[in-house]
Amino acid sequence: MSADEQKRAAAKRALEFVEDGMTLGLGSGSTAAHFVDLLGARVADGLSVRCVATSEATAGQARRLDIPLTSLDELGSLDLTVDGADELDGQLRLVKGGGGALLREKIVAAASERMIVIADESKQVATLGKFPLPVEVVSFGARASVSAIEKMAEKTGCRGPVTRRLTDAGTPFQSDSGHDIYDCAFGEIPRPEALAVVLNAVPGVVDHGLFIGLAERAILGTRAGIREIVRPGRPDGKES
Numbered sequence: 001m002s003a004d005e006q007k008r009a010a011a012k013r014a015l016e017f018v019e020d021g022m023t024l025g026l027g028s029g030s031t032a033a034h035f036v037d038l039l040g041a042r043v044a045d046g047l048s049v050r051c052v053a054t055s056e057a058t059a060g061q062a063r064r065l066d067i068p069l070t071s072l073d074e075l076g077s078l079d080l081t082v083d084g085a086d087e088l089d090g091q092l093r094l095v096k097g098g099g100g101a102l103l104r105e106k107i108v109a110a111a112s113e114r115m116i117v118i119a120d121e122s123k124q125v126a127t128l129g130k131f132p133l134p135v136e137v138v139s140f141g142a143r144a145s146v147s148a149i150e151k152m153a154e155k156t157g158c159r160g161p162v163t164r165r166l167t168d169a170g171t172p173f174q175s176d177s178g179h180d181i182y183d184c185a186f187g188e189i190p191r192p193e194a195l196a197v198v199l200n201a202v203p204g205v206v207d208h209g210l211f212i213g214l215a216e217r218a219i220l221g222t223r224a225g226i227r228e229i230v231r232p233g234r235p236d237g238k239e240s
């Protein structure tokens with residue numbers, strides 16, 4: 001199976017967790033797009049769901065497929081979010097934000113009863129950090145914020161170039177919420193929880209791509225078929 005076929009197989013399996021009447025968070029990126037595509041077919045067949053999109057791109061796809069969209073403010077919370085990831089480890093700690101949607105993705109995931117991550121097998125790593133960690137930063141005073149990110153990250157054993165993300169046209173990338181994205185090429189993140197805490201404390205940092213304690217299940221498409229990882233001991237004590 002190609003990586004794209006693995007993504008679609010993972011998305012198909014995730015669809016089995018969707019029940020009639022659910023409220024859903026729709027992730028962003030190519031793997032989540034497979035899920036939205038398959039969900040659209042189920043909606044066309046009569047499935048009733050109400051969805052919140054994590055990016056304008058996903059919202060556009062959902063609209064084209066006549067998937068009912070609403071806002072998180074309207075619903076307050078969601079039953080299930082299905083989203084992709086740039087990296088995940090065995091404890092279901094994630095790096096997200098490769099598509100620049102990390103802020104809305106994290107808000108939606110945190111407001112969801114359950115989050116399922118779908119990915120091809122290349123996304124599972126022993127240690128997070130090979131994929132540069134995206135950090136969403138307010139434009140005002142960004143240079144000072146980046147200096148603080150570098151200083152604080154070093155305290156947690158992370159060092160490497162922090163670069164402003166550009167579009168393919170070479171212009172500064174802006175998130176759907178109008179912020180800059182900086183990609184932190186740390187190479188390896190030895191203490192993800194500690195890094196998440198210090199990044200959250202930097203003035204000007206809106207959020208970062210470390211998703212810890214949010215995903216309860218990962219569905220990986222692999223050459224040998226579907227592999228699932230379930231995070232033991234959900235903090236709310238519920239069974240997965």
Ligand code: 5RP
Nearest residue numbers: 029030031084097098099101
């Ligand atoms: C977007 C994300 C995506 O989930 C992540 O980049 C994975 O994308 P893809 O499924 O295309 O590999 O976090 O902000």
